[in-house]
Amino acid sequence: MDFDFSPILISWRFLAGGLVVTILLSISTIVCATILGSGIGLGRAYGKRWLCVPLAFYVDSMRALPILVILVWIFFAFPIAFGETLPPFLAAILALTLHISAYVSEIVRAGVVSVRFGQTRAGLALGMSSAQIICKIILPQAIVRILPPYGSILSITIKETAVATVIAVPEYMHQSEVIASQSLRPIEVFATAMVVYFILLFPVTRGVDFVYRRIAHLGRS
Numbered sequence: 001m002d003f004d005f006s007p008i009l010i011s012w013r014f015l016a017g018g019l020v021v022t023i024l025l026s027i028s029t030i031v032c033a034t035i036l037g038s039g040i041g042l043g044r045a046y047g048k049r050w051l052c053v054p055l056a057f058y059v060d061s062m063r064a065l066p067i068l069v070i071l072v073w074i075f076f077a078f079p080i081a082f083g084e085t086l087p088p089f090l091a092a093i094l095a096l097t098l099h100i101s102a103y104v105s106e107i108v109r110a111g112v113v114s115v116r117f118g119q120t121r122a123g124l125a126l127g128m129s130s131a132q133i134i135c136k137i138i139l140p141q142a143i144v145r146i147l148p149p150y151g152s153i154l155s156i157t158i159k160e161t162a163v164a165t166v167i168a169v170p171e172y173m174h175q176s177e178v179i180a181s182q183s184l185r186p187i188e189v190f191a192t193a194m195v196v197y198f199i200l201l202f203p204v205t206r207g208v209d210f211v212y213r214r215i216a217h218l219g220r221s
Helices: 006-010 012-046 049-064 067-082 088-113 117-125 130-167 172-183 186-219
Strands: none
Touching: 006 012, 006 172, 006 186, 012 049, 012 088, 012 130, 012 172, 012 186, 049 088, 067 088, 067 130, 088 130, 117 130, 130 172, 130 186, 172 186
């Protein structure tokens, strides 16, 4: 079998544009999911019971549903239900955020709960408020402890942006599919896509591991 990578070289600008969209979609999702997931995780760890029940239902629901189902429902059912059509890029961010935030919330909740309760008692004995204890004692240790699983979430988020191709978001996988169908060279195009995703993901996962090794001692109690 002869391999021909010329279609990729000819269309590199087209693919580069898709890669930029993938990066923007990943960053937007990570930021939104981290904020939402952290709020949910802290709400479940320290919130009232009436708040914990709906938050737990949300987390379990989002983890039970495939991301493709969430994405398709938001993009196609949202206009029917609310009479408003979301742009594909915004719909992808919303779907990915709802899905990823459920996992982030569990990581955050596990991190704050893992800090020994004796430290909370010590903070109360020193006259600190609950907010001060959380911000100055619990969270600094919890953030260090959640870094390894959070790094996995980062890589999962970047990979799951590829699902946005089903609603025609011009991210890298969508652009690769266009080139593959036009050039009739799917092996070369998708092999290149594998390499591109690896190059994109490897520094992220290694970077998180490097940071964790440098500050791991700060999370011990």
